[in-house]
Amino acid sequence: ETGVTQTPRHLVMGMTNKKSLKCEQHLGHNAMYWYKQSAKKPLELMFVYSLEERVENNSVPSRFSPECPNSSHLFLHLHTLQPEDSALYLCASSQVLGSAPGGVSVHEQYFGPGTRLTVT
Amino acid sequence: GQNIDQPTEMTATEGAIVQINCTYQTSGFNGLFWYQQHAGEAPTFLSYNVLDGLEEKGRFSSFLSRSKGYSYLLLKELQMKDSASYLCAVREKSGGYQKVTFGTGTKLQVIP
Numbered sequence: 001e002t003g004v005t006q007t008p009r010h011l012v013m014g015m016t017n018k019k020s021l022k023c024e025q026h027l028g029h030n031a032m033y034w035y036k037q038s039a040k041k042p043l044e045l046m047f048v049y050s051l052e053e054r055v056e057n058n059s060v061p062s063r064f065s066p067e068c069p070n071s072s073h074l075f076l077h078l079h080t081l082q083p084e085d086s087a088l089y090l091c092a093s094s095q096v097l098g099s100a101p102g103g104v105s106v107h108e109q110y111f112g113p114g115t116r117l118t119v120t
Numbered sequence: 121g122q123n124i125d126q127p128t129e130m131t132a133t134e135g136a137i138v139q140i141n142c143t144y145q146t147s148g149f150n151g152l153f154w155y156q157q158h159a160g161e162a163p164t165f166l167s168y169n170v171l172d173g174l175e176e177k178g179r180f181s182s183f184l185s186r187s188k189g190y191s192y193l194l195l196k197e198l199q200m201k202d203s204a205s206y207l208c209a210v211r212e213k214s215g216g217y218q219k220v221t222f223g224t225g226t227k228l229q230v231i232p
Contacts, residue, residue: 002162042124043163043207043222056219090162108153109220111162 003027004112021076023091031096124223142208151211
């Protein structure tokens, strides 16, 4: 138990569906991340929110839409996905030091258990 | 951007010592992490190096040489439960933000 929870743990969706992934951290951290993990590929950073402001968007297609309503919650809204989007989606949190969004992250990240997504 | 290289797979014997290497190329290096990920589970933090040298934490140690762009994770007295993937992750300064990039991971199999 890392203090980061994700729901659902498994999701199967068609290409025309709309769904959302949810992440919640109970660690008091001020930065949250979405990663995609595919077989035999490195963890790919998708989005970073620091102090509730998005500071990184790694050229992710617009069919993925993040939302961070507060420092403890992070969502990933999915619509019109493709089969190649099937992967494990991991949420993580960390503490970010600095007075402005985008400050230095000096601490390790704590990961949730992930959502195994299958797009049919 | 940066390049991170790790061996894809390794096998070692229970009770032995294994060293997992990681090389990287980056222009704004600011720290290196090692994570452990068991199959079907989330990565968990093992160690962090930002200065040259060895950091020891029980059976696990991590070494860094910034001039060589090189790190290794050393696992001693291997146990069956150490069978997992070990991810090397490099933090670099990217604009005003420090981003972390992960390697593909090294899958370690511990055999009796």
